[in-house]
Structures are given as C-alpha cells and as structure tokens.
Amino acid sequence: MGNDGRTTLTRSQGSPRRSRTSMVSGYVFRVIREQLDHTQDSLAEAFGVSADTVAGWESGRRPLTSLAVGQMLTHRHRLMRMGVTPALLHALDKALEADVLLAGALSDDEPTGHSPLGAWVMQRDLVEVLAWPLNGVAPESMRGLDSPARARRGPAPVRPELPAEDRRRFFHRMRRTAEEARGGDFLVRRQALYLAGYDDAPDTPAWLTHEQRAEGRGDWLTEWLTARSVATVAARRGDRDRMQHFITTTLDGDDAGEAANLNYWAYWIGESPHLQPTDDFIATTGTPTWHGHKLLHHLVAGLAPDRGFFDLNTHTLWALLAARPGLLRTAPAGRALRDRLPVLLDGTEPSTRARRELEGIRYAIRLAEA
Structure with missing residues (x-):
C-alpha cells in the first residue's frame, strides 16, 4: 500500500506485460x-x-490495431459490402480507438506526460466503448442485437474482458495522470478524472473529492467543468445530491452556465460535426452551430427516474426547449416526450425542481400543439 492508503502496483523485475491490446x-x-x-x-x-488469422483478430492474439491502415480500410469496405450496419461499423472504429487508448494506459513505456487524453475532447460514442470492459455496460451501438444464429462452441465472453491486473493498472494510471496534470494540462486532468471515476474501489469517492479540492481556483470554465465532472461521477455512483447541488449553483438562472451545459451536451452526443482540441468551445456564446434534434432524442430517451442523471437530463431538456421551442414541432422525439410526461409526473416522485421543470415542459408542448 502507498502512503495514502491506496494500492501501489508492483511487478517483479523482468516480468513481461501481458495485456490484450x-x-x-x-x-x-x-x-x-x-x-x-x-x-x-x-x-x-x-x-x-x-x-487462424480471424481467430487471432477476435482473441486479440493478432491485434486488429496492428494492421496497416490500408488493410484495415479494405476489410472495413468488405464488411460494408457484406451488409454490416453502419452502427456496428462505427462501433468497430471506436473500438479500435479505445484499444489504442487502453494499450497506452497499460504500457510501461508510455510516459503519463504524453497521455493522448489531452489530444481532443472525447465524445460519448468513444467513452462508452472505452468504459465497456471497465463497467460492463454495452455501448448504445451494441445493444439490442440479434442473438447469434449459430450456437457458440463452449463458453464465450459476453463482453470485452479486462484482466483484473490490467484493470487495476488502468485505474492506477488514470489517477497518476490526473495528479501529475494538476496545475498543468487541464483537459488531460479532467478526462483522466472522469475515467478514474469508473473505478469501484472503496476509496474512489474520497480520492475524487480530494482532487477537486486540490484543483484550487481557476478561470470560470475550469471551475465549471471541474464541478460538472465531480457531479457526473457522483451521479454515476448513485449520489444525486451532488448533481442537484451542481444544477442549483452553476446552471439555474446563470445564462453562461446554461449555455455551457447545452454546448457540452450537444458535443458529447455528437450534434457538433467536428472534434474539438480544447474545452474552449463550451463557453461559446451566441447562436450555436448544432440543431438540437439529436440532443432532444437523447435527453428524452434518458428520462429514467431511477438513474442518477435524471435531474440533469430533465433540467437540460427544459433549458433546450426554452432556447429552441421549435424543436417540439419538428423533432419526432417531441411526440415520445408528450406520451412519457404523464408517467413521469403521475407515476414517479421526481424532486421538486424536476417536477416544476417537467410541468414547464408539458406547458411548452401544449403551446406547440395549439
């Protein structure tokens, strides 16, 4: 154990690294x-x-990430002609990217100061795939697939499996990366903290709280993003009070905070057409470049009262419709929202804030249908 009580990973000298990259x-x-x-x-x-080559690709013994770019594109085009859905091809692209990130985090030769986590602001489609072997939750693109027509021979994994040693190594690396980036590359630090939040170790909440306090005061965007990241990780672990505090103190009645929240969500779920190298776009004011249809669909689909993100989803949906009421007339998700509201209001017990915002959304729907 280290001086702070956390496990320190050690490896006998000369022991080879055996991670399936x-x-x-x-x-x-x-x-x-x-x-x-x-x-x-x-x-x-x-x-x-x-x-044997196909078996090696699937097991990781012959990593797909080791193929030449042209060869991988040829295989991808062949899969397209064979009828693979665009969603699965996109999942494969993101899986290749996730494997590169995982391999870098598990490598003893990759300095933490060279972490690719600072190269661009990651989006949901990549983070879900990257987190899959960490939390066991399948990304959206891999849900609802047909069962294999052919019976599998013997036991087969039901998801990507990260060996326990590699799992500990990954989270240890994320913590170290976040700690070493303190006061330096904020994007590296923020995204390492976010990924470290998937660790189910008992000391994770305390470590995250300590890191938030150690951040110190920064500019408005840095403090806003730090508060959001901590609230998001807390909500993922079932702590809804921290998320309600974030909504109350950084969003409600704050035009800059509300705009930043919508900009972040839109980018996170892929409304924005381009990857961003820094977080600066989040604080952009004025008319955003994204339309909102995809964001509306995502927020409506995520209105599940038993989830820790319910209050943030509700508030963001309320803010989106206040900013763009026309979405209710043009987006198909508006009809699904209208049908779901009675269940949310009458069949559940949302917080006082969420109930007030859901009532406001119902009123906006009535105006749109008038």
Whole structure:
C-alpha cells in the first residue's frame, strides 16, 4: 500500500506485460461476424485469410490495431459490402480507438506526460466503448442485437474482458495522470478524472473529492467543468445530491452556465460535426452551430427516474426547449416526450425542481400543439 492508503502496483523485475491490446475491437469484430452468420472459417474464406488469422483478430492474439491502415480500410469496405450496419461499423472504429487508448494506459513505456487524453475532447460514442470492459455496460451501438444464429462452441465472453491486473493498472494510471496534470494540462486532468471515476474501489469517492479540492481556483470554465465532472461521477455512483447541488449553483438562472451545459451536451452526443482540441468551445456564446434534434432524442430517451442523471437530463431538456421551442414541432422525439410526461409526473416522485421543470415542459408542448 502507498502512503495514502491506496494500492501501489508492483511487478517483479523482468516480468513481461501481458495485456490484450485489441480486446475491444476483437470482441466487436466477433459480434459482427456472428451478425453476418459466418463461422471463422467462412469469413476467413471471404476475406482471403486463414481461419487462424480471424481467430487471432477476435482473441486479440493478432491485434486488429496492428494492421496497416490500408488493410484495415479494405476489410472495413468488405464488411460494408457484406451488409454490416453502419452502427456496428462505427462501433468497430471506436473500438479500435479505445484499444489504442487502453494499450497506452497499460504500457510501461508510455510516459503519463504524453497521455493522448489531452489530444481532443472525447465524445460519448468513444467513452462508452472505452468504459465497456471497465463497467460492463454495452455501448448504445451494441445493444439490442440479434442473438447469434449459430450456437457458440463452449463458453464465450459476453463482453470485452479486462484482466483484473490490467484493470487495476488502468485505474492506477488514470489517477497518476490526473495528479501529475494538476496545475498543468487541464483537459488531460479532467478526462483522466472522469475515467478514474469508473473505478469501484472503496476509496474512489474520497480520492475524487480530494482532487477537486486540490484543483484550487481557476478561470470560470475550469471551475465549471471541474464541478460538472465531480457531479457526473457522483451521479454515476448513485449520489444525486451532488448533481442537484451542481444544477442549483452553476446552471439555474446563470445564462453562461446554461449555455455551457447545452454546448457540452450537444458535443458529447455528437450534434457538433467536428472534434474539438480544447474545452474552449463550451463557453461559446451566441447562436450555436448544432440543431438540437439529436440532443432532444437523447435527453428524452434518458428520462429514467431511477438513474442518477435524471435531474440533469430533465433540467437540460427544459433549458433546450426554452432556447429552441421549435424543436417540439419538428423533432419526432417531441411526440415520445408528450406520451412519457404523464408517467413521469403521475407515476414517479421526481424532486421538486424536476417536477416544476417537467410541468414547464408539458406547458411548452401544449403551446406547440395549439
């Protein structure tokens, strides 16, 4: 144990690192093969490779991330012609990216100061895939798939599996990255803190609280993002009070905070067309470049009272419709929202704030339908 009570990872000198650096993309590739109703032998024949090569891709023994870019694109185009859905192809792309990030975090040769976490602001489609082997929650693109037509031979994993040693190493690396970035690269620190929040170790909440206090005062955007990150991690762990405090102190009645919240959400779920290298876009004022249809759909789908994000989803939805009431007339999600509101208001017990905002949304729907 370290001086702070946390486990310090050690490894005997000369012991090789054995992490499967293509576990997520290999698993997604296997799912794609099964959705096409191919065996490893038949897919190998279609691809012009050996069955052992396909088996190696799926197990991670022959990492897909090691293929040349042109070769991977050729395989991707072949999958498109075979009828793989765009959502699964997108999941494969993000799985390859997640494997590169995981390999970097697990590598003993990658200095924390060179972390790719500071290269761009990550979005939901990547983070969900990256977190999959950490929390066991399948990304949206991998849910609701048909069961394989062919019975699997023997036991098979139901998701990408990160060995326990690698899991501990990953979270240890995220903590160290966040600590070393304190007072330096804020984007690296913020995203490392966010990923460290997936750790179910007992000391994680206390460590995150300590890191928030250690941040010190910064500019408005830094403090806003720090508060949001801590509230998000707390909500993910079931602490709804921290999220309600965030809404009350940084959003409600604060035009800059409300605009930042909408900008962040829109980027997070992919409304914005371009990746951002810094967080500065979040504080952009004026007319945003995103439309809101995708964000409306996402927020409506996430209105589940038993989730820790329910209050933030409700408030963000209320703020979105206040800023863009026309969405209720043009977006299909408006009808789903109208049908769900009676259940949320009469069949659940939302907080006082959430109930007030849901009533405001119902009134906005009535105005849009008048």
